[in-house]
Every structure is written in C-alpha cells, then in structure tokens.
Amino acid sequence: MDSTKTRDESSIDIPQSKSTKAKTTTAIATTKAITPHPQGGWKRGVAIFDFILRICALVAALAATATMGTTDQTLPFFTQFFQFQASYDDLPTFTFFVVANAIASGYLVLSLPFSIVGIVRPHAVGVKLLLLILDTVMVAFTTAAAAAAAAIVYLAHNGNPNTNWLAICQQFNDFCQKVSGAVVASFIAAVILIFLVVLSAVALRRH
Template sequence: MADATTIDVAHAEETRREAKGKAPLLATPVVVAATTKAMEHEKGGYKRGIAIFDFVLRLGALAAALAATATMGTTDQTLPFFTQFFQFQASYDDMPAFQFFVIGMAIASGYLVLSLPFSIVRIVRPHAVAPRLLLIVLDTVMLALTTACASSAAAIVYLAHSGNQSANWLAICQQFTDFCQQTSGAVVASFIAVLIFLFLVVLSAIALRKH
C-alpha cells in the first residue's frame, strides 16, 4: 500500500508539472490572437480616418473645380465705348488657353463627382486595396490635367495684367477690369484644386504604405 501511495503521489506531481509546462503554451496563441485583433482594429480605425479626410478633401476639390469652371466659362466683358461698326469685347473663348482651362476643369469636376462613391467604399471597407489603387492612379492623372490647365491660364492672365513690351503685347486689364478679375479668380480656384489633388495623392500613398 505504501508503494502504491508513493506511485500515486509521484504520478500526481508529474501531472502537475506537465500541466504547468503546457499552460503557457495554450495561453500564448490566445494572447497573440487578441493582440493581432487589437492591432487590426487600430489599423482599421486609422485607415477609416484617412478615408473620411479623403472624402472631405474631394468635396473641397469639387467646389474649387466647379467654381473655376463656372467663373471662367461665364467670363465676358464688352467695353461701353464702341461705334456702330467696331466694339471692344473680351471673352474666354477668344483664347485657346482659356478654352482648354474650361474643358479640363470640367473634366476634373466630373471625375470628382464619380470618385465620391469609391471614397465612401473606402470609409465602409478601410482595408480594401482595389478602390485605393484606382483612386490614386486617377487622382495622379487629374493632378497633371489640372496643373496644366491652371498653368496655361495663369500665363495668359499674367500677360493680360502685365503685357510684354518685347512682343508689343499690351496689358488689357486697365480696360477689361471685370474680365481680368474673373479670370484671375478662376485661376486661383484652379490652383486650390491642384493642391487638394496633391494632398489626395499623398494620403492614398500613405494609406497604401501602412497596409
């Protein structure tokens, strides 16, 4: 009986030691899973915050692009002193650079409207990669287009304000004040849209890097 009792005690002690040795092994996967889940939740909240900021920026870019398009597209001024056979008039469609500006900014405005649903998808599904890749590519294209539109129009506006003595180009803004004010405002709005597009591209790049 003493030997049996000794064997039972030894067996119980060995079982207790094995249980102690296995307990951390069983607890480790649970801790790792919980930590991973917490990290994914934190990353998802971070990406959702970026997506919401992206949506707000798109609304701002849309407002700037629409303002630039509407302002330039309605620019037209006729001077009050004219005769029966001759009058002084300035309109945006008299200059190809301004026509390109209106068309390009209108395209950018349409793109921003179409991109809003994809931006909402990014808010709902912050870990989705496909919408983010699509938007960063198209945003880069629109950044190039709006930059070209704004730069070409800015060059014409500068000539309208300052002229060019070497080429005998006269500054017309002393006469066509309203025309120059509207075109200048449209150019400023377009550069605001350019800056917002630049921020959108940078935000998308950061979100992809953190993926």
C-alpha cells in the first residue's frame, strides 16, 4: 500500500506552457491563411470569358451599326421626275436599328473596364450585379431592334400581296444584302449578350 501511494505521489502532471499554446494557435492560423480559396480560380476564369464575350459582342454590334448606317443604293436608271433610291433612313425601323446598336456598342465599350475589375477582384459582387442588370436591358434593346428590322427585311425580300407591298430586293439587290447582313450581326450581338446574362447569373448564384 505504501508503494502505491509512492507511485501516485511521484506522477506529476506537467501543464502545457503558454508559449506552446501560442505556437499551436499560430500554426493553425498560418495553415488557414495559406489554404487557397477553392473558387477563386473558377471565378477568375469566368470573368476572363466574360471579357472575351464582351469584345465579341462589341464587334458584332459595331458591324451591324456601320453596315446599316452606310446602306444606300441608287438604281442606274431614272426619269426626269423620279430617281429610284433606297436608303436606311427612309424607314424609321432601320433608323431605330442604327441608334439601338450604336447605344449597345457604346455600352459594351464602357462595360469593359468593369469586366476587368471582375478579373482583378473575382469575388466582387456589386460589379457583377450592375453588369447583369445593364446586360439584361441591352438584350431587350438589341433584340427589339433586330426583330423589327428583320420584319422589314422579310417584306423587302418577299413582299405582301394582301397589302400590295412589293418585293424590292430584285431591284435593290445590294441594299437588301447589306441590311440582311446588319440584321444577322445584330442578332449575334443579342445572343452573346444573353450568354453574358446567364454567365453573370451563374457566377452570382455560386458566390
């Protein structure tokens, strides 16, 4: 029994020193600081893809604006009182088309710096939300202009016998080709803007 007491008295608990606790806490904090954020690379890749899509949409919108804005054809034959000429500003729909795509082009130019901010700071929510809202507005704007112009281009190619609308593309072939190309470019810009809206929404959803 005396030996048992002696063994119990000889076992002394050594408390953990404050310096050891401090070192352990520092090591844990350092490990947490070094561990990278798992979504940082993915969000930066999405931001880079967003920037590339904006450049593509800008090129398409500028092409649509320039093509439609320079469309003008005069037939080689004319009379003393009439000259057969077709120009985009003869139709208010085509004028609206030029203005809408010009506004979209200007917006895309101004949105490029914000897209670069998204690349530098991939976790910034405010910039992405602002671009999402404005991109949605531009989608509606460009789609409305392209759809309205497409209806006029269809009438120019096929006419409408019920309302005595004559097809003019047999005479104004160059004019119709240019306005058709401008409408296609505008629809391409609208589709790219739709992709931008979806991309921004997914990025915000996974934030």
